[in-house]
Amino acid sequence: MHEYSIVQALIRRAEETARAHAARRVEGLRVRIGTLAGVEPVLLLAAFEVCREGTLLGDAELSIESVEAQWACRCCGCGIAAGGALRCEACGGPGQLVAGSEIELDSIALEVDDV
Amino acid sequence: MCDHCGCGDGGVVTVEVHERILASNERAAAHNRAHWLREHVVAVNLMGSPGAGKTALLEATARAAGGRLRLAALAGDLATDRDAERLRAADIPAVSITTGSACHLDAALVHSALHDPPWHGAIDLLFMENVGNLVCPAVYDLGEAARVVALSVTEGEDKPLKYPVMFHKADVVLLTKIDLLPLLPDISIERIRDALAHVMPEPLLLPLSARTGEGISSWLDWLDERRRRLFGDE
Numbered sequence: 001m002h003e004y005s006i007v008q009a010l011i012r013r014a015e016e017t018a019r020a021h022a023a024r025r026v027e028g029l030r031v032r033i034g035t036l037a038g039v040e041p042v043l044l045l046a047a048f049e050v051c052r053e054g055t056l057l058g059d060a061e062l063s064i065e066s067v068e069a070q071w072a073c074r075c076c077g078c079g080i081a082a083g084g085a086l087r088c089e090a091c092g093g094p095g096q097l098v099a100g101s102e103i104e105l106d107s108i109a110l111e112v113d114d115v
Numbered sequence: 116m117c118d119h120c121g122c123g124d125g126g127v128v129t130v131e132v133h134e135r136i137l138a139s140n141e142r143a144a145a146h147n148r149a150h151w152l153r154e155h156v157v158a159v160n161l162m163g164s165p166g167a168g169k170t171a172l173l174e175a176t177a178r179a180a181g182g183r184l185r186l187a188a189l190a191g192d193l194a195t196d197r198d199a200e201r202l203r204a205a206d207i208p209a210v211s212i213t214t215g216s217a218c219h220l221d222a223a224l225v226h227s228a229l230h231d232p233p234w235h236g237a238i239d240l241l242f243m244e245n246v247g248n249l250v251c252p253a254v255y256d257l258g259e260a261a262r263v264v265a266l267s268v269t270e271g272e273d274k275p276l277k278y279p280v281m282f283h284k285a286d287v288v289l290l291t292k293i294d295l296l297p298l299l300p301d302i303s304i305e306r307i308r309d310a311l312a313h314v315m316p317e318p319l320l321l322p323l324s325a326r327t328g329e330g331i332s333s334w335l336d337w338l339d340e341r342r343r344r345l346f347g348d349e
Contacts, residue, residue, distance in 0.1 A: 002251035038254040038280035085312040094316040
């Protein structure tokens, strides 16, 4: 359940930002999680429910955008379909993951006194 | 002022961040990596299921290369010092990193362990034996120069397909306990290779047995090649 340590890092970062903006509370967070990042969105939400208590994120919403894995040839850049060997059909080069490994904090919505 | 309670009118501002959530782990990993490059140490993040044979692999590595290479190890475990004890008995200076409830090592835990290392003087190879787990350790960079996954022949041929994140990030997969293959007529190394090719762009599988020593020399050759690639011929 490394989702707990990811959520703790997320809450730390959001609280720092909230304090820097003198915000009353954090209203919401948007994160992007790749399907090959090794992070399970359902578990991330469950960990968030537990860890946000007593923080500035007490009733914040966590919205998770899932990013599909995409492979491309490391040599010629051609797309490679998942589900088979990760080799380029055009030139035989090895694939590399070009999307799908994201564990990113996109944005933080803060409630502040004056906009 | 708001109409209800007299507080100042609140508003919502959105702060764009676009940052990796594990950025602080990545900074700690970069620090570890720079330290090992400076010290000419090849740091290996050794991962695999509980019981895949990680500790036995290190014992066999010490038997085969202990005279030639200066080895050291950090052993990550939820509890107990047993792995580190076994490694010390095999003449590998080793310290435990007891993670409590954490299912993986992270770069800061490794960094703290390095402040009071159990070895004296220079080393060539540092093995970080991660917590036995095919999921969580894959997510955390420790600053290693090589990611090695131990997969035992008894775990099933489809393990790479079930745990793609772990295997796609590996530099090499060691197929351990091959001395058991005569007892496992249904297990085919070729099918394991095929499963690996679906998740690992440049699949590299080294079959070996820590018990008989078969295949250990290919593993040592691979480590030597890594060392040359990092530090040239020394």
